[in-house]
Amino acid sequence: MARKRVLITGGAGFIGSHLADELLARGYRVRALDSLIPQVHGDARSRPGYLAADVELIRGDVRDRRAVERALKRVDAVFHLAAGVGAGRSIQDIAHCSSVNDFGTAVLLEAVVRKPVEKLVVASSTSVYGEGLYRTPEGRIVEAEERPLSQLQAGRWEPCGPEGEPLEPIPTPETKSPSLGSISALVKHHQERLCLMVGRAHAIPTVALRFSNVYGPRQALGNPDGGMLATFASRLLAGNAPIIFEDGLQQRDLVNVHDVVRACRLTLESAVAGGRVFNVGSGSSMTVRAAAAQMAEALGRRELRPQITGQYREGDVRHSVADTTLAAKALGYEARVSFTEGLLELAEWLARQRDRHELAGIGARLEARG
Numbered sequence: 001m002a003r004k005r006v007l008i009t010g011g012a013g014f015i016g017s018h019l020a021d022e023l024l025a026r027g028y029r030v031r032a033l034d035s036l037i038p039q040v041h042g043d044a045r046s047r048p049g050y051l052a053a054d055v056e057l058i059r060g061d062v063r064d065r066r067a068v069e070r071a072l073k074r075v076d077a078v079f080h081l082a083a084g085v086g087a088g089r090s091i092q093d094i095a096h097c098s099s100v101n102d103f104g105t106a107v108l109l110e111a112v113v114r115k116p117v118e119k120l121v122v123a124s125s126t127s128v129y130g131e132g133l134y135r136t137p138e139g140r141i142v143e144a145e146e147r148p149l150s151q152l153q154a155g156r157w158e159p160c161g162p163e164g165e166p167l168e169p170i171p172t173p174e175t176k177s178p179s180l181g182s183i184s185a186l187v188k189h190h191q192e193r194l195c196l197m198v199g200r201a202h203a204i205p206t207v208a209l210r211f212s213n214v215y216g217p218r219q220a221l222g223n224p225d226g227g228m229l230a231t232f233a234s235r236l237l238a239g240n241a242p243i244i245f246e247d248g249l250q251q252r253d254l255v256n257v258h259d260v261v262r263a264c265r266l267t268l269e270s271a272v273a274g275g276r277v278f279n280v281g282s283g284s285s286m287t288v289r290a291a292a293a294q295m296a297e298a299l300g301r302r303e304l305r306p307q308i309t310g311q312y313r314e315g316d317v318r319h320s321v322a323d324t325t326l327a328a329k330a331l332g333y334e335a336r337v338s339f340t341e342g343l344l345e346l347a348e349w350l351a352r353q354r355d356r357h358e359l360a361g362i363g364a365r366l367e368a369r370g
């Protein structure tokens with residue numbers, strides 16, 4: 001039987017390149033459509049050394065109809081990962097972010113409709129929940145509102161219930177209604193709805209995977225919109241303390257990239273995933289402060305204690321923890337990589353990057369972009 005060919009848009013990026021490894025190891029052919037943006041690939045915009053040699057790389061923009069049509073030739077399934085990434089960037093560069101995410105997705109969908117595939121999987125984000133679910137002291141489950149500006153200005157970080165009561169964060173399932181408090185959440189939600197809608201109308205099994213905070217080797221360093229751990233690592237390697245907003249006790253769900261790409265592959269191979277949305281997280285959470293301290297420890301820079309600024313960022317949620325029960329039941333997904341193991345692998349990779357050119361000037365670049 002002929003090996004199936006899978007197209008990954010954004011396939012030269014962090015998650016895309018790991019997904020390529022996962023699929024190649026399972027016998028798929030892999031093609032990547034990637035424009036190699038400088039924020040991720042540096043000014044040279046050359047094929048990244050970490051991208052498996054067996055990946056057929058088409059350099060092109062997902063907004064370019066001809067490039068997309070070329071990329072779709074003889075393809076059986078598509079993972080749509082190309083995106084103008086990051087909450088920070090999307091605030092500063094609204095037109096670009098919405099162009100890549102909205103228009104790029106529309107171009108891809110029109111091409112897929114003309115040339116249907118067996119499965120289309122779009123990368124979404126748990127950021128679409130805004131503040132997730134919380135439990136009141138009486139045990140009631142409530143959806144917390146976005147924290148008012150006046151509350152943040154007063155440095156009161158925890159979301160409160162309708163009567164001002166304290167709330168305890170709990171894992172958020174897919175059934176929670178979206179609360180789109182940042183531009184990146186807004187465009188991600190639009191992107192996933194558009195894919196699911198068009199997939200349904202044209203009987204193309206389409207799935208949206210909502211990733212929580214993904215970390216692991218190959219995540220772009222020095223990109224202010226990169227992952228949280230990559231940003232901490234960039235500062236630590238440049239001899240600076242990680243900078244933390246609010247009081248550092250906000251919780252995040254840090255999921256390892258190897259778990260994420262396994263979830264992607266399980267989705268591809270599932271007969272029941274079509275038309276559905278799944279959270280892909282680690283199933284647990286940790287405070288940002290603890291994550292920064294462990295990153296410093298892993299890099300041998302324990303003395304660079306996190307700098308807690310007490311400042312806030314517009315659009316940040318207080319706590320974010322994904323409920324992965326649905327993915328466990330429907331896809332057989334569970335996170336397998338512990339944070340300790342994942343951090344060790346990341347620290348080893350970072351150590352190998354230490355002497356390489358891409359680390360030069362990272363601190364300065366991050367400072368320059370605020």
Ligand SMILES: NC(=O)c1ccc[n+]([C@@H]2O[C@H](COP(=O)([O-])OP(=O)(O)OC[C@H]3O[C@@H](n4cnc5c(N)ncnc54)[C@H](O)[C@@H]3O)[C@@H](O)[C@H]2O)c1
Pocket residue numbers: 009010011012013014015016033034035036037040041060061062063080081082083084085086100104123124125126210211212213214215219220227
């Ligand atoms: N990393 C995370 O924590 C996280 C969390 C939630 C969702 N996601 C989503 O997962 C997907 C992959 O994220 P990632 O962390 O691997 O990002 P990444 O920046 O490492 O990879 C994205 C890739 O897309 C390419 N790209 C950007 N614009 C393009 C365009 N117009 N045409 C073609 N290629 C383009 C880039 O060159 C890059 O290689 C994105 O859709 C992102 O929104 C990521």
